[in-house]
Amino acid sequence: MINNKGFGKFEVLTVFVLIIIVFVFLMHTILCGASEQKFVTMKDSAISFSKVVTTNIESFHNTNKVYLQEAIDEGLMIKIKSPVGQGNCSTSESSVQVVDGKPYVTLLCNNYLIEKVNFSNDADVDIYEVSKWEEEKKENSEEKILYNCEENGNLVFPEYFEELYFVYEMNKKYGSNYFSANEVNECKVVSKAFYRIKKDIKSN
Numbered sequence: 001m002i003n004n005k006g007f008g009k010f011e012v013l014t015v016f017v018l019i020i021i022v023f024v025f026l027m028h029t030i031l032c033g034a035s036e037q038k039f040v041t042m043k044d045s046a047i048s049f050s051k052v053v054t055t056n057i058e059s060f061h062n063t064n065k066v067y068l069q070e071a072i073d074e075g076l077m078i079k080i081k082s083p084v085g086q087g088n089c090s091t092s093e094s095s096v097q098v099v100d101g102k103p104y105v106t107l108l109c110n111n112y113l114i115e116k117v118n119f120s121n122d123a124d125v126d127i128y129e130v131s132k133w134e135e136e137k138k139e140n141s142e143e144k145i146l147y148n149c150e151e152n153g154n155l156v157f158p159e160y161f162e163e164l165y166f167v168y169e170m171n172k173k174y175g176s177n178y179f180s181a182n183e184v185n186e187c188k189v190v191s192k193a194f195y196r197i198k199k200d201i202k203s204n
Contacts, residue, residue, distance in 0.1 A: 039127055041083035042107065046114050050105040052076050053096040061171065062179060065164050068094040068107075073172070085110035092165050113198070129201050133160075133194040141195040149187035156187055160194065 053066045059074050060066045069091035071077040080089040089109040097104045097116065104116040113128040133146065146160035149170065157169060167178050174186050181189050 038083045039112075042109055042112065042114065042127070043125055045080050045083070045089070045109075046105045046107040046117065047119050049077065049080065049094065049107060050096050050103045050119060053105075054098075054103045057098070061168070061177075062164060063098060065095055065097045067092060067165050067168060069165075070168060080107070080109070082109040084112045092161055095165075126200050129199045131197045133196050135192065135194060137193075137195045138197060141197050143193055143195055145191050146194050147181050147189060147191045149184065149189055151187040155190075160192060 049068060049071070052071055053060075053076075056071075056074070056076055057063050057066070059076070060070055068077070068080065068089070072079060072091060079091065080094070081087075082089050087110070089107055093106070093108040095106050097106070102118050102120065104118050105114065106116055107114045108130070111130055111132075113130050114125060115128060117125050119125075133144065137143070144162060147163050147166035148160045149156040149166075156173070157166075160166075161169065163181050166181060167184070170176060170184055170186070171178055176184075176186070178184055181191070
């Protein structure tokens, strides 16, 4: 059957299907491009964080590992807006670690992670998708010991931290000068194993 414009039903259907295919292709291209740009922005933020810390390394208490919150507290940076979701990148799990004089930066934004990358070379940067730290161990999860402190039966901090960040928060709260958790004596240090799933999703 031919309509009054001279097109048969088959031809109309074919054109309709082709329009849908083109639309899907364009949307996929646009969304993938936007996603790629988000990861590029995250990488650029990690590089900037690393440069600020290494340029001002003598400003920090522990020059072997510096957290984003420390750089913010020193007035050297502001919070990093997450390019991959709402809010800001983690200030307690983002850090610059100095090993043999070279900086290795970790940046956690929402559930995406750049981990221990030295940007002095042109190697690809892995982007990981990670879950929250939980006490329940799941298959293929990674483990980390996190710390808190008990005072009069209550936890000092609302969450558990990795050791050196815990020490930083203790020094800030009590005006102390600790470098490790086993030096702390203001309260009872407690530690627990936490687990998360980490999946490598792309190289940048």
